[in-house]
Amino acid sequence: MIDLSVNLAGIQLKNPTILASGIMGVSASSLKFVEENGAGAVTIKSIGHNERFGHHNPTVYAWEKGIHNAVGLSNPGIDGSKDKIQKSIKILKIPFIGSMFADTISNFVMVAEKMAVLKPAIIELNLSCPNTADDLGRMYASDVKMTYDVISSVKKVVGNIPLFAKLTADVTDITEIGKSAESAGADGLTAINTVSGINIDTKLKRPILTNKVGGLSGPAIRPIGVRAVYNLYKAVKIPIIGTGGINTGEDAIEFIMAGATAVGIGSGIYYRGIDIFKKVTTEIEEFMKKEGYNSIEEMRGVAHKN
């Protein structure tokens, strides 16, 4: 009997696929739609300290090797999102992950406190949005000390809700950031966020995104994500959600073999449809059957042995 379930920092998932933050997570209905399509857990689009409308379009488009976006963390703010979070938790049968961000540490604490009251299964700190430097400043996850300070402060107000930190590969050494997060009390890591990039339209002679810089996702970044998870797995003991360009069961297994406990899926919805969660789970199961694995656990980190 093949067991597809995973235990993620004490939270039980029926399968390892998680809807990544920023994708489809605008409403409770949208998250429910993703659940119906097979996800093991879902992440809400990051909620911040105040309402944001994001950048003007173009904010998202597909290019030859992936998706490129600079939405700009649009969200109704934590006070305007209370109903949505409550409703999501109420109608979902799978774990709900509350993604959040803020500008200052005190606002991080304020948002986390308000979110913790609503009892999400996990709180994920988005410390690595590459598209909001103009008004939110430098990414917290670009610096060891900033990462430590924000996580240790938030950790004090979230009680026993597992706290994850979403990291970026756009740093000299992601393992230093990962270790800092772990020592500050993070219960898990999510790696990686989108990778910063620019595409220029040569006819218009200007960057395509209104924000010019945006985060690359999709197949182009998968090896970058696998490398990050591979190195983090060696550096920390806390579980990792591996994210970045997962389109197939094999892609997910790469991340699991690198050391991920669960996998985030986002852009893959564009490539394989909303039911990608079902498809990937089925493909993982088929692989396990063929290769003689009985549990996800048995595959975790095996790439480190060879």
Next chain:
Amino acid sequence: MNTEKPLILPIKNIITENERVKTFVFEYEMDFAPGQFVMTWIPGYDEKPFGLVSRVPGEFMITVAAVGESSKALHNMNVGDLVGFRGPFGSTFSLPEAGSIALIAGGYGMASLFNLAKEAREKGIDVHVFLGARTKEELLYLDWMKELGAILHVSTDDGSEGYKGFNVQVFSDVILAKAGIQTGSPNGVGDDKVIFTKAYTVGPEIMEMKVADICYQNNIPFEVSLERYMKCGIGICGSCSVDPVGWRMCAEGPVIDGEKLKQITEFGKYHRTASGKVENYPWNKD
């Protein structure tokens, strides 16, 4: 056209429809089906969804009212200036095999319905168009619809052309007249007695709501195009998902059939803004 990076095209021709509305023509064979839209990039301003129109092969058009910053910027552009397109995106209208269809269009809705009318006429289906606008000047595509051989039922708010009142009223009057019910209304007099095989509506949501009610009451199958705030157009951002089913109006929509519409409880009540916050329609007192 694929759905990848924006396709950049020069404006081939600009048709001034009236003081506020212009139609922009582009030379490109856009492979779309009636009801689909393109994300239209006005460089330096914004990117917005517009219904696709094509009258002749090798050309497509969008019709745009100057209502916001980006549409005003587009209005200020000239022939030869460059615009970007992603698409076509979204679900499509479907025609019956034969019979008589009703198109109920308000605002700029006619843009999304033009090619449906064209295809229907090519299949030999009778097309009744209930075209409503505030004034005579704002009636869109009137000559083009006549050219197709559509049966026009025109109404204006100020009575400057056709029936003085709403197109929804005309639609209702014609249905009653077809059913042989005397209403005393001038609408539908002398019309044939064939009840519509199917109806299609695009326009302000309050109008679409009323059309939906009339169709449910008279058991007329129908399709509606539902507009929601869009960012990606490719089904991943979730901005245009509707309650409580979560369907994306850029993927499962914008064209929704009457039976499925019953499941979209936010229809006619509220929508979401660019931040994702719920905003009630002014007439919704729930």
